[in-house]
Amino acid sequence: MEKFTDDDVIVCRCEDVTLGQIREVIRRGYTDPEEIKRITRAGMGPCQGKTCRDIIIREVARITGKRIDEIPVPTYRPPSKPIKVGLLAEESD
């Protein structure tokens, strides 16, 4: 039988990042979700991690044997959805 979760499963749909890629960077020692975000771009697409954030945190916990509350939460940086640069430029006050 296939493994329960396959390395080919897409974790971050916005940036096309697979579970295998996430596991690979965790094995290389990147166990802070903020680092994982910056290296793989998971969570940096249009939805800003609404799907992958929890999955990545769970995966870090599983591989490192830590509790979920011990895993640091990556920054929720505004804007929470894409905004055209032109709109930002217009809004001056």
Add this chain to the structure above:
Amino acid sequence: MRKTEVLVVGGGPAGLSAAIAAASMGAKVLLVDDGLKLGGQLVKQTHKFFGSHRQSAGVRGIKIAGMLLSDIEKLKDKIEVVSNTTATGYYQDDGVVTAMTGEDVYMKIKSERVIIATGASERMLTFPNNDLPGVYGAGAVQTLMNVYGIVPGDRVLMVGAGNIGLIVSYQLMQANVEVATVVEAMPYIGGYLVHASKIRRLGVPIYTSHTILEVYGKDAVEAAAIVKLDSKWQPIPSTKRILNVDTVCLSVGLSPLIELLWQAGCKMKYVPQLGGNVVLRDKYMRTSRRDIFVAGDVAGIEEATSAMLEGKLAGLIAASDLGYAYDGWEADREDTLSSLEELRRGPLSEKIRSGLKEVVVEW
């Protein structure tokens, strides 16, 4: 820059109740909501609510939305509603909230008090082919059917036997869609027995200690495999079964949408009973930032009835901070508080009560 006294982010049961309460006190309210229509999840809830009659038990969710909206309408000289608008950020240095209407209007909002009632998002599971068309969140299916009148497919595998999974299964059947099976990874059914019995009577099996293993298909879902889990949550290979389904519905929990609270620097804690990271708050829903309140699922995954009561509390206190009041509002506040306690008294609320113990503080 738009200025207001009370900004409410989110127009679901919590946000609407908060806006109504704050405006009833006399405060000027701006309500922003990302939907095209107000009401949040209520507008797709065609089932009747439970609980006490004072909290609209026996009334369908969509009717409750209607009741709240008529209250909003009555207070329209106090409440300005901006729909199709997403709050995109909170900036701590000047306490400004940014928001975007559609994709073409961007605004900054400065408010004396902010009530965050952003709700929650659906959780995802990792299994092969989970990105094939035909794999949905249960909430998305409910929206598709009950708001837009579109059925997702012909035969569905429902993953998760909490209340949402059970209710959406029943609503699929009401829409003439076959539900092949409901699987639940826990060894027991999480939702109310009355919902489970309803779909079982219609011949749909609910398998506990079972989960989805993978989905098959080329361009869309053609089949799905389910498997039994052992006591250590590991799949038992010999129990794998293939179901001919064209739709998979995931109802595996909700995650509070805490971005704005996080950006505002509100103190948080990871409380799995409440769905993940949630903010610390006092019993009146005030966060560690004196000017910011929370209400509803963003404060901890619960249900619409508690969300409305929390919203009312937040709205009353936020307006009272600004010097507003109406005759008897304090009695109303205490009454709301005791309704909330009463609602959470039952054995089914044990998980909520244990979660709240960790986050309800005194400032």
